[in-house]
Amino acid sequence: MIGVGLIGGSLARALRAAGAVDEVVGCGRGRPNLEQAVELGVIDRFSHDIAEAVQDADVVFLSVPLGAMAGAFAALRDHLPAHALITDGGSAKGSVVHDCREQAPELLARYIPGHPIAGTEHNGVSASFAELYQDRRVILTPLSENAPESVALVRQMWEACGAEVTEMSVEHHDEVLAATSHLPHMLAFGLVDMLARLKENDEIFRYAAGGFRDFTRIASSNPVMWRDICIANREALGPMLNAFAGEMNLLAERIHRGDGEALLEIFERAKAARDRFTDGMK
Amino acid sequence: MIGVGLIGGSLARALRAAGAVDEVVGCGRGRPNLEQAVELGVIDRFSHDIAEAVQDADVVFLSVPLGAMAGAFAALRDHLPAHALITDGGSAKGSVVHDCREQAPELLARYIPGHPIAGTEHNGVSASFAELYQDRRVILTPLSENAPESVALVRQMWEACGAEVTEMSVEHHDEVLAATSHLPHMLAFGLVDMLARLKENDEIFRYAAGGFRDFTRIASSNPVMWRDICIANREALGPMLNAFAGEMNLLAERIHRGDGEALLEIFERAKAARDRFTDGMK
Numbered sequence: 001m002i003g004v005g006l007i008g009g010s011l012a013r014a015l016r017a018a019g020a021v022d023e024v025v026g027c028g029r030g031r032p033n034l035e036q037a038v039e040l041g042v043i044d045r046f047s048h049d050i051a052e053a054v055q056d057a058d059v060v061f062l063s064v065p066l067g068a069m070a071g072a073f074a075a076l077r078d079h080l081p082a083h084a085l086i087t088d089g090g091s092a093k094g095s096v097v098h099d100c101r102e103q104a105p106e107l108l109a110r111y112i113p114g115h116p117i118a119g120t121e122h123n124g125v126s127a128s129f130a131e132l133y134q135d136r137r138v139i140l141t142p143l144s145e146n147a148p149e150s151v152a153l154v155r156q157m158w159e160a161c162g163a164e165v166t167e168m169s170v171e172h173h174d175e176v177l178a179a180t181s182h183l184p185h186m187l188a189f190g191l192v193d194m195l196a197r198l199k200e201n202d203e204i205f206r207y208a209a210g211g212f213r214d215f216t217r218i219a220s221s222n223p224v225m226w227r228d229i230c231i232a233n234r235e236a237l238g239p240m241l242n243a244f245a246g247e248m249n250l251l252a253e254r255i256h257r258g259d260g261e262a263l264l265e266i267f268e269r270a271k272a273a274r275d276r277f278t279d280g281m282k
Numbered sequence: 283m284i285g286v287g288l289i290g291g292s293l294a295r296a297l298r299a300a301g302a303v304d305e306v307v308g309c310g311r312g313r314p315n316l317e318q319a320v321e322l323g324v325i326d327r328f329s330h331d332i333a334e335a336v337q338d339a340d341v342v343f344l345s346v347p348l349g350a351m352a353g354a355f356a357a358l359r360d361h362l363p364a365h366a367l368i369t370d371g372g373s374a375k376g377s378v379v380h381d382c383r384e385q386a387p388e389l390l391a392r393y394i395p396g397h398p399i400a401g402t403e404h405n406g407v408s409a410s411f412a413e414l415y416q417d418r419r420v421i422l423t424p425l426s427e428n429a430p431e432s433v434a435l436v437r438q439m440w441e442a443c444g445a446e447v448t449e450m451s452v453e454h455h456d457e458v459l460a461a462t463s464h465l466p467h468m469l470a471f472g473l474v475d476m477l478a479r480l481k482e483n484d485e486i487f488r489y490a491a492g493g494f495r496d497f498t499r500i501a502s503s504n505p506v507m508w509r510d511i512c513i514a515n516r517e518a519l520g521p522m523l524n525a526f527a528g529e530m531n532l533l534a535e536r537i538h539r540g541d542g543e544a545l546l547e548i549f550e551r552a553k554a555a556r557d558r559f560t561d562g563m564k
Binding site for chain 2: 117118119136137139176177179180181183184185186187188189190191192193194195196197198200201203204205206207208209210211212213214215216217218219220221222223224226227228230231234237238239241242243244245246247248249251252255256258260263264266267268269270271272273274275276277278
């Protein structure tokens with residue numbers, strides 16, 4: 001487990017609960033977090049050195065920030081045991097594949113990119129729990145270099161955690177995630193930031209109600225992680241943000257014109273889609 | 283109670299619970315809803331005719347859609363008892379004041395505009411409950427024509443329901459609400475609509491997680507009500523939407539440039555403001 005936080009810690013707990021692992025070795029920078037991970041029984045032991053941590057590994061799971069993936073691949077390059085596989089939990093896939101190709105091209109065949117669609121607003125190993133992936137989706141974006149049995153092993157790992165695994169291309173993953181996760185986060189961060197910069201911002205927040213709280217919850221997410229995601233997925237996210245801005249300008253124009261019919265059509269279509277989505281989650 | 287739904291029904295229930303009313307008369311178009319309101323003990327009796335409904339009224343509460351306010355003032359014009367006051371629950375105030383001024387200028391002195399910042403995603407009298415306004419804010423936007431004792435009575439009415447009453451100008455109310463409520467609704471409706479129009483929309487929604495659900499909850503709101511709010515508050519909302527679109531284009535540019543420092547600054551400022559806001563709500 002390179003990175004023992006919510007994502008890696010929960011994976012370790014779930015695999016233990018399923019009886020699917022013998023030993024879990026943690027690797028990270030912060031000693032207190034790693035010590036806590038041992039105390040909590042999430043990992044058996046730890047090292048601050050990637051090469052040392054992976055020396056007996058069958059599977060290496062990378063859950064470091066996207067900005068730290070390149071360094072992790074560089075550290076793995078000459079130290080990954082010959083039979084071991086690598087997979088990860090990064091929220092963008094193109095950039096991680098790129099990092100592997102740049103830093104450790106010989107590992108590409110043994111790197112099976114993955115992304116569990118799960119999380120909470122809490123961070124760190126203390127927030128991890130074995131049920132995080134139960135009935136959640138995990139997307140794998142296998143590379144042409146991957147052997148089918150390697151992909152199957154990673155799939156099996158996630159299924160042991162109760163997840164529903166699907167496969168798609170790297171590019172498609174990054175577009176889908178830009179739409180459903182990265183763009184909404186930008187809107188929430190952008191809205192709260194715009195309001196916070198208004199001079200009467202204290203008063204404005206005072207009159208915000210429950211809808212605003214729900215809407216902006218994701219603006220409490222980790223800023224460093226989101227900086228990394230934005231940059232990692234900039235190809236998909238940038239154009240989507242511009243498209244959304246265009247939609248908002250069009251909406252403003254319709255509001256300005258008082259075009260009730262067009263507004264109603266948008267709101268009804270959105271409500272219908274949202275209600276279908278909620279029904280689908282039940 | 284002109285309009286006996288969540289807002290009007292909850293007000294009636296709260297006033298009854300506080301022992302602050304003798305008789306509550308409902309007025310509306312749908313007979314089944316009004317009959318249910320009588321059965322639930324929310325109102326004592328009802329009429330479909332505004333003139334008839336208000337003939338013994340001390341206070342008239344308008345909670346009809348913003349698009350129906352003008353008609354309500356026109357109907358009240360020659361039938362409001364001489365001592366009676368009018369107040370309302372409309373989400374925009376400038377348009378309702380405008381409607382009163384146009385349709386019944388002689389009632390302006392007796393119309394005290396108000397807006398309870400409360401609601402749920404449910405509609406109709408069956409969703410009403412006496413505690414809806416407990417510890418919630420109610421904004422009054424008194425007019426220069428209003429007598430202080432009229433404003434005091436409306437304030438007292440809301441305080442009897444457990445609400446915290448504040449006063450501000452009509453224009454300021456409409457700006458604050460555009461920022462904290464109307465703009466977020468536009469973003470949620472706009473996002474869901476944009477995604478729903480993508481050809482692979484079923485798949486996109488399939489990979490949306492909990493954050494998306496929270497973020498888009500308000501896109502399930504009543505489309506007709508929101509069409510009315512947009513048009514009623516177009517002066518404040520339109521420019522704010524354009525400003526937000528500008529922010530998103532700027533953000534896209536920063537993402538495109540990979541300007542991690544600028545991104546981190548935005549996300550940190552937003553997170554700090556959001557966390558302050560949440561602390562303030564505890």
